Structures are given as structure tokens and as C-alpha cells.
Amino acid sequence: KHPERYFWYGEQLIMDPGMPENRDYICNVVTDILLRYDVDGIHIDDYFYPYPESGLRIPDDQTYARYGNGMNRDDWRRENVNLFIRRLHDCIHAVKPWVKFGVSPFGIYRNLKSDPKRGSNTRGLQNYDDLYADVLKWVKEGWVDYNIPQVYWEIGHSAADYDTLIRWWSEHAGHRPLYIGQDVDRTVAKADPVDPNKHQMERKMALQRSLPNIEGSCQWYAKAVVDNKGNYGTMLRNYYHRYPALQPEMPWIDHKRPKKVRKLTTLWTEDGYMLFWREPRGTSEMNRARQYVVYRFAEGEPIDLEYAENIVAITPNTFYKLPYEDGSRKYTYVVTALDRLQNESKKVKKKIRL
Numbered sequence: 001k002h003p004e005r006y007f008w009y010g011e012q013l014i015m016d017p018g019m020p021e022n023r024d025y026i027c028n029v030v031t032d033i034l035l036r037y038d039v040d041g042i043h044i045d046d047y048f049y050p051y052p053e054s055g056l057r058i059p060d061d062q063t064y065a066r067y068g069n070g071m072n073r074d075d076w077r078r079e080n081v082n083l084f085i086r087r088l089h090d091c092i093h094a095v096k097p098w099v100k101f102g103v104s105p106f107g108i109y110r111n112l113k114s115d116p117k118r119g120s121n122t123r124g125l126q127n128y129d130d131l132y133a134d135v136l137k138w139v140k141e142g143w144v145d146y147n148i149p150q151v152y153w154e155i156g157h158s159a160a161d162y163d164t165l166i167r168w169w170s171e172h173a174g175h176r177p178l179y180i181g182q183d184v185d186r187t188v189a190k191a192d193p194v195d196p197n198k199h200q201m202e203r204k205m206a207l208q209r210s211l212p213n214i215e216g217s218c219q220w221y222a223k224a225v226v227d228n229k230g231n232y233g234t235m236l237r238n239y240y241h242r243y244p245a246l247q248p249e250m251p252w253i254d255h256k257r258p259k260k261v262r263k264l265t266t267l268w269t270e271d272g273y274m275l276f277w278r279e280p281r282g283t284s285e286m287n288r289a290r291q292y293v294v295y296r297f298a299e300g301e302p303i304d305l306e307y308a309e310n311i312v313a314i315t316p317n318t319f320y321k322l323p324y325e326d327g328s329r330k331y332t333y334v335v336t337a338l339d340r341l342q343n344e345s346k347k348v349k350k351k352i353r354l
Helices: 020-036 061-067 073-095 127-131 135-141 162-171 184-189 201-210 222-226 229-240
Strands: 006-009 012-015 041-044 100-103 178-183 214-220 262-269 272-278 291-298 311-315 319-321 330-338 348-353
Touching (some): 012 020, 020 041, 061 073, 073 135, 162 178, 184 201, 184 222, 184 229, 201 214, 262 348
Antiparallel strands (some): 006 012, 262 272, 272 319, 291 311, 330 348
């Protein structure tokens, strides 16, 4: 319907980022998704202005002449992407404030050669200079709710070393959750630099967990995990992710926790010994309980909700089947409520014999 809003770049047909109509259109599409579906988040990949191809110029002369207002063209392109990110963030939260908005940018922000103050010691394509994506600005301004840079290289890569890059991202995390995008194939294909008999998963995970501002990782691509390449899926399931865990809170969206659960009790049913509770009272979608966390503590064990190994279930149900044996062991069960933003209620506890 609107061929004038697009340009060809190589074999790609690109919605011109310099045209306000395209920003409006994408926001309208996302708004439609939000109104039709109960989604938890809107996540976008690393495509803004096209990845550069040798000998090709971005054909945006007419758009620049119309909207450039005398700006340097590179700055103007970055501002177009900034406007898009901000607009998308604002339209998402205007429709459903609890829906999270995040991005997976390319893994290098800028090289040290381009930016001696903020660049990483790398020699690769750059978000800021080549894709016109000023990721650090989005984080600083609060236009994204989390950031998942695609740090897809291996430890020891000559131009984009994984160790160098995740240390850089940790230092520049800002005030939004930072997760590291992991390339499963490359991780299991490359040998550990210290022990060549192992691949790099163990060392990457240890490094990631040693850095203060990294809150987790995202595995790319899902099929590689499901196919258990290099035993990756098994290691996640049996070691790294063996416990259920709560998502990081996002207090800039909402920090008010829901009310605690009501009438926590036990009851024998046809299905076995059950723990039941009632949903807490909530007056709005933002403070209504969406899930419940069930913790278990052995007799004499301190009740500490900070450790994921104490969680036995995270469930949308208001019941939990207890593992009854002979009634000789004493436990304390604790149930809390979670709202859409993972704010957790005060605890309600009950002593139970199993």
C-alpha cells in the first residue's frame, strides 16, 4: 500500500527508519498485539538500520532531505532509532503498564578505537556507528526494561573476545537488568582455553556469574538447547537451572507488592494430601496475584526466602500436592503471592507433617 515508505538494501526490503509513519505503524501493530493477547513482554531483535554491505549506501537521501533539519546524517539516523525505541516503550506501557519491553542488540556497542572512553577492546561491527543503535542511551533514559546483548563469540576470539565483552557490558549495565545472549553452537564447538578436553559452557557461566551486574543469560537458539548439543540442555537442567527462580523485579514499572494469601490450610482429597489457599484481594490488574511461590523448610531450618533451592513450586494454582509419606517428618511450608511484575507478598506459613 505504501511503497514510498520502504527502500531496498541488497536483498532486503527495509522500512525506512527516518519516516515517522513507519514508527507509528509499528506501534499500531504492537498495540494490536497487546489488545488481543495476554503477553508478558514485547522483545525486539538487533535490526534497525541494515547491517552494512560492502559497496552499498543506505538510500535515504530523500528522507534525510525531508526530515534531517540540518543534523549530521549519522546523528540523524541514531535519533530516528532513538525516537522509535522511545515511542515503542511509551505505547506499550500506555496500553498495558506491566508488559516489559526489551531488546537484543548486537554484541559490540563501540570499539575502543572509535570511542577511547566508552568503547570495548574489540575490532568488530558497532551498534552505534554501523547500525545507528545507541543502546546505552536507551538504558540510561529508561526506554527499555531489560537488555540482552548478543555476545555470541567465544572466549579468546581475536576481534570480539567473550571475556572482554561481558566485562564491558557488566560495567555499562546501567539501571536495567542485563542478561547475556549466549550462542549455544559456538559455545559447545569451542574448546575451553585452559582445559581443551571441555567446551566453553562451564567457563562462560562461571565468568558471567562472577560479575556484579549480570542477572542471567538467554540461550540462542532454543532448538540447540532442546537438541542437547554438547550436553548443554542437560547441564542447564541438572546444574545451572536446577532450581525454579523468581524473575528480577522491575520497580520502575511497579514496586507495590500484592496482599498475602488467605486461609492457608491442608486437606485430604481423592488426589492426595493437598495444601490449599485463597487468592489475596486485589483491586487492579497491577496488584492482583498471578502466581504463587511455595517454599519448604525442614524442622529447625531457618525460614529464608532468599535462596531458590527452598522453592518447591511456582504455580498459577491455589493448591499444591504435598509429598506425604508416613507423617513422621515435620516441615514448614510458606506460600507467597506474585503479581505481574514479580513483586512478592508477605509470607504465610504452616507447619505440616509428611
